[in-house]
Amino acid sequence: MSVRVRFAPSPTGWLHVGGARTAYFNWLYARQHRGQLVLRIEDTDVERSSDDAERGVLEDLAWLGLDHDEGPGSAGPHGPYRQSERLPLYRRRADELLERGLVYPCFCTDADLERRRQAALATGRPPHYDGRCRALTVAERERRLGAREPYSLRFAVAGLEWVLEDLVRGRVRFPAGVVGDFVVLRSSGLPTYNFACVVDDAGMEISHVIRAEEHLANTPRQLMLYAAFDWTPPRFAHVPLILNRDRTKMSKRSGEAAVAVGDYRRAGVVPEALLSYLALLGFHPGDDREILTRAELLEAFSLERVGRSGSVFDPDKLRWVNAHYLHHASGADLLRWGAGFLPAAARGLAAADQIRLLEAVRGNLATLADLPGELAPMLGEETAPDEEARAVLGAPRSREICAALADNLERLADWSAEAVKSALLAEGKRLGIKGRELFQPVRAALTGRVHGPELPVVAGTLGRERCIARLRAAAR
RNA sequence: GGCGCUAUCGUCUAGGGGUCCAGGACAGGUGGUUCUCAGCCAUCAGACCGGGGUUCGAAUCCCCGUAGCGCUACCA
Numbered sequence: 001m002s003v004r005v006r007f008a009p010s011p012t013g014w015l016h017v018g019g020a021r022t023a024y025f026n027w028l029y030a031r032q033h034r035g036q037l038v039l040r041i042e043d044t045d046v047e048r049s050s051d052d053a054e055r056g057v058l059e060d061l062a063w064l065g066l067d068h069d070e071g072p073g074s075a076g077p078h079g080p081y082r083q084s085e086r087l088p089l090y091r092r093r094a095d096e097l098l099e100r101g102l103v104y105p106c107f108c109t110d111a112d113l114e115r116r117r118q119a120a121l122a123t124g125r126p127p128h129y130d131g132r133c134r135a136l137t138v139a140e141r142e143r144r145l146g147a148r149e150p151y152s153l154r155f156a157v158a159g160l161e162w163v164l165e166d167l168v169r170g171r172v173r174f175p176a177g178v179v180g181d182f183v184v185l186r187s188s189g190l191p192t193y194n195f196a197c198v199v200d201d202a203g204m205e206i207s208h209v210i211r212a213e214e215h216l217a218n219t220p221r222q223l224m225l226y227a228a229f230d231w232t233p234p235r236f237a238h239v240p241l242i243l244n245r246d247r248t249k250m251s252k253r254s255g256e257a258a259v260a261v262g263d264y265r266r267a268g269v270v271p272e273a274l275l276s277y278l279a280l281l282g283f284h285p286g287d288d289r290e291i292l293t294r295a296e297l298l299e300a301f302s303l304e305r306v307g308r309s310g311s312v313f314d315p316d317k318l319r320w321v322n323a324h325y326l327h328h329a330s331g332a333d334l335l336r337w338g339a340g341f342l343p344a345a346a347r348g349l350a351a352a353d354q355i356r357l358l359e360a361v362r363g364n365l366a367t368l369a370d371l372p373g374e375l376a377p378m379l380g381e382e383t384a385p386d387e388e389a390r391a392v393l394g395a396p397r398s399r400e401i402c403a404a405l406a407d408n409l410e411r412l413a414d415w416s417a418e419a420v421k422s423a424l425l426a427e428g429k430r431l432g433i434k435g436r437e438l439f440q441p442v443r444a445a446l447t448g449r450v451h452g453p454e455l456p457v458v459a460g461t462l463g464r465e466r467c468i469a470r471l472r473a474a475a476r
Numbered sequence: 477g478g479c480g481c482u483a484u485c486g487u488c489u490a491g492g493g494g495u496c497c498a499g500g501a502c503a504g505g506u507g508g509u510u511c512u513c514a515g516c517c518a519u520c521a522g523a524c525c526g527g528g529g530u531u532c533g534a535a536u537c538c539c540c541g542u543a544g545c546g547c548u549a550c551c552a
Contacts, residue, residue, distance in 0.1 A: 010552050024522040045551055109551070119547085124477050127548065152550050168480070178479045178548080186550040188539050193552050216546035217480055241480080247544060277488095279531095280501095284489060290501050307489080310545065317488065317502045327515070364514050374514095439511030 003035025004207045007061075007068070011307055017313065018212060018242040018250055019057075020064060021278040025239060026210050027066045028279075028301045031223040038204055039071030040172035041082040042197075044190050049084075061262040064271045065294075066263045070204075078204040090191035093199050094153050094184055102228045103184050104199070106133040107144050112155040114414055128180025129154065153185040155224065162220040167208070167237035174220040182221055194218055196416045198225040201234055210237045210303070214249070215309075215355040237303045240282055241310040252379050264318070268368030270329075270337045273322040281311045323366040333357035334362060341368040345379040359455045377447035378461045389444035394473055398441035398452070401433055403475035405442060406468050417460035420467075424456070445474035 008022040009015065015023075017097060039061070043049035056070075063069075070076030075307055080086055097103040106129075113129070120127045134156055136144075141146040143284040145151070162174045184195040191199070201209060216238045226233040242250045250259055264274055276291050284307065285292060285300040292300060329337070335355050346357060385393060392398065402428045428438040443455050446467060452458060459467050 008552090012552080023486095042552065047508085048551075106550090108550095112548080121477070126478055128478095154550095172480070174531075177477075180548080183550045192550065197552090212546095213481070214546055215552085238481090241545075243545080245487085249545075263492050275536090281488065287498050288489085288490085290488095311489090312487055314487050320502055323515085349502095366514085436509095441510070449512090453514090455511065464530065 001207055002029060003033035003152070004205050005030050005035065005210055006038040006040050006067075006201070006204065006206050007198075008040040008042050008211075009052060009057050010048075011057055012045065012048040013053055013056075014252070014262050015060035016259050017261060017264070017274075017278060018263050019257075020060070020066075020274070021281065021293070022210065022212055023061060023066050023237065024064070024275055024308070025283075025303075026300075028067075028297055029208065029210060029303070032298055032301060035207070036069040037067075038076070038078070038206065039068040039081060039085075039337065040200060040204070041072055041398045042085045042193070043082060044085075044196055046190070056262065060265070063265060064261065064275060066199040083191070083200065086200070087189065087191075090185065090187065090196055090199055091205065094191070094195070097155070097184070097228060097439045098153060099157070099457065100228075103153045103155050104134050104273075105141060105145065106154045106181075106183070107149050107151045108133060126180070128177070129182070133180055134181060148205055151186040152187045154181040155184050155221075155228070157181050157224065161302065162223050163225075164219050164223065164236060166216070167210075167235055168240075169216070169238055170367075171306055172216070172219075172242065179220055179224075184225075194221045195225065196232075198222050198229075202229065202231045206234050206238060208235045210239065213238045213240050228237050237306070240308060243310045243312045243371045245312055247310065247312065257313050268341060268370065269318065269322050270325050270368070271423065276325075277318045281313065282307050285403075291324055298363060305407045311430055326362055326365045332356040332360050338368050338371055343372040343375055343379065346375060354370060357461065360453050360461060364453060374453070377449055377452055378458055385444060385448040386450075388450045389448050392440045392444040392450055394439070395441065397431070397433060397437065398444075399440055399475045401427065401431060401438060402445050402471045404431060406471035406475065409471070411465060412464070414446055415460070415464050417456040419443040420459040421456035441474070442471070445471050 005026045007019075007026045009019055009023075029035070041054055043054070048249055058072075068074075070081060072079075072081045074081075089456075094103060098105075108129075116130060117127045133154070153229045157179050159176045164172045164174070166172055182194065183192050185191055200206075219236060219238075223233055244250050244257070250257075258267070261274070265271075270295065274307075275294065276297075277294065279297055279301070280290070283301065284305050285296075286305060289296070326334070326337075332355070335351060335358060336360055339354075342354065344436060346354060349357070357375060357378055358371075361371070361377060364374050364378055365371065405424060408423045408427050409420070412423055424438065424442065426433050439455055440450060443452065443458070446455075446459060446462060462470075
């Protein structure tokens, strides 16, 4: 049987890191098994869905490099892929169940339902639908239908136990009688989540449903629908939730960490790092590796090694993973990732020069957002020396070394980091100064700071004229 | 309230009866390396939710508690 999985976001906001992880697991599973990944937009909640949000989700997925085989706009064989465009399908399926007496019209209003629900809760009864419209006589039903009373369609739940063989949680039993008659088609004609989900997963020939644990308790409803249609259900894999520090489901409300993929993109996290971090939140490769590339994950990933308990999102560890990627990246990758974070002074430079700059500072980066700050001294922007730098420049022999080095650099045949370094060391030797006492004044003179990338590299990048001018200024 | 899921260092986790006085990683402490920060290296500290069983032996299996979370919607 060929593997077909799907990622089914509802476009009610930006892509959430939890959604990104689910999408990644699905992507990995599909690619591992040479199957297909379907992207389906679940926009049946018209109140909360928007085109903007859908665009945002699509952009974030593209940024992460999670491509799909079928989805909105790709005209696949099982489309359309937007639930709002599949309404007639749901209607037809609902009618089918209506004819067979498996669903029934319910005329209860929202207000009635809510009141009865509260009353049930207050007296300690299960807050399920009480089934009163299920008991309507044929005559009564016909009369109210004829009177054009608005109605929803409810599934007539049978008293059966349901057993789910979940690929990550094992066997899960749902005893009979805990699920009330649920709505399948709203009075607006729009399907509910559980109904649309089943009609679509079946219609799109989905073989494995890999989704978040919050859907676990919905699964018996879906199983009932599969049985009602006499369809074979897909295999299910419910992956644990990503949590806030307080261990509630991660959301923008209660958490202090950003939840949207876009927030991390803007904060200078690279997609590979986010993906690696997210995958290892809940999945364990079975060895001590802490960072796995996409290719390595394609090798190592399996649903069996996905944990069963929720995981707290740790921005510090993500930062560490991101720094690792930045420190080990090729110049080309750095440029691809960092182009958008380059300060104005570096934008106009040739790609080769930009790469040189990025490589010089990459060791100091935790995120791409550090780029402007790290690059500033390399780009020759005039910055007044800070307090520490002034203290260093005020030291006894600082003027002496600056003046001597300026003279030496004027005579230098070729200009490179290596040449500057030998010149500096030569002057230091001549004056009997080395180490800290030698490097720090020069660094302070050139950048106005006492911290930064390797000094020769800084000098090399800054260029001869600027270096000499600054050394002379400091020597005065 | 009901049902379900989960429970190892602050956090992510390894562990699936003896090899565990519980291993790795992030964060934290200390030291080393480097002109400096970062990095890197070394090193320290830090956990099996509680109680009962089963067993010669339990972090690992079972039961009962407890806690957290999820679901219980004409949200997804």
